[in-house]
Amino acid sequence: MIRRILIADDEPNIVTSLEFLMRGDDFDVRVARNGEEALRLAESFRPDLVLLDVMMPRRSGFEVCRKIRENPALRNVKIVMLTAKGRDVEKERGLDLGANAYVTKPFSTKELMNTVRGLLPGRD
Numbered sequence: 001m002i003r004r005i006l007i008a009d010d011e012p013n014i015v016t017s018l019e020f021l022m023r024g025d026d027f028d029v030r031v032a033r034n035g036e037e038a039l040r041l042a043e044s045f046r047p048d049l050v051l052l053d054v055m056m057p058r059r060s061g062f063e064v065c066r067k068i069r070e071n072p073a074l075r076n077v078k079i080v081m082l083t084a085k086g087r088d089v090e091k092e093r094g095l096d097l098g099a100n101a102y103v104t105k106p107f108s109t110k111e112l113m114n115t116v117r118g119l120l121p122g123r124d
Contacts, residue, residue: 003120004028006047008038008064009082010056014105018051018082021109022116035059039067042074048120052099054083054090062097069098078119082107 005027007018015031022029030045032038036058042050050068054061061081068074081094084105091102101115 002026002028003049004030004045004047005116006030006032006038006041006045006050008032008035008041008050008056008061009053010034011053014053017109021113022051025113025116033057035061035064038064042068042077043071046074047077049078049080049116051080051082051116054081054094062093065094065097065099080112080115080119082112 005022007015007022007029009015009018010033019029019031030041030047032041034057038050038052039059052061052064061083065079065081068077068079079099081099081102082105083090094102100119103112103115
């Protein structure tokens with residue numbers, strides 16, 4: 001079973017590296033470059049997991065996380081906040097809004113993949 005990942009980030013270099021990393025692990029990947037696009041794609045693409053940057057145009061990652069959690073059709077989507085905002089208060093806010101994990105930039109690709117694989121067990 002191929003798992004779907006939505007990358008929501010507005011930094012081209014980060015998006016390129018995340019796409020390469022996720023596609024290399026056989027994920028079906030879509031990219032959103034702002035918060036509004038992330039919400040639209042979450043509803044239409046129905047990802048298994050969202051890699052969600054906090055600081056994006058149109059809607060913040062915090063707002064996107066909250067909206068995903070409010071949508072019953074998306075309740076099983078895993079959310080990994082991926083951000084440069086690494087203070088404890090931001091981490092707590094992301095987790096309180098329903099994020100499953102919080103990874104701080106710069107991140108280790110190995111750490112990120114371990115987090116993703118841990119949240120999506122049972123891949124064939």
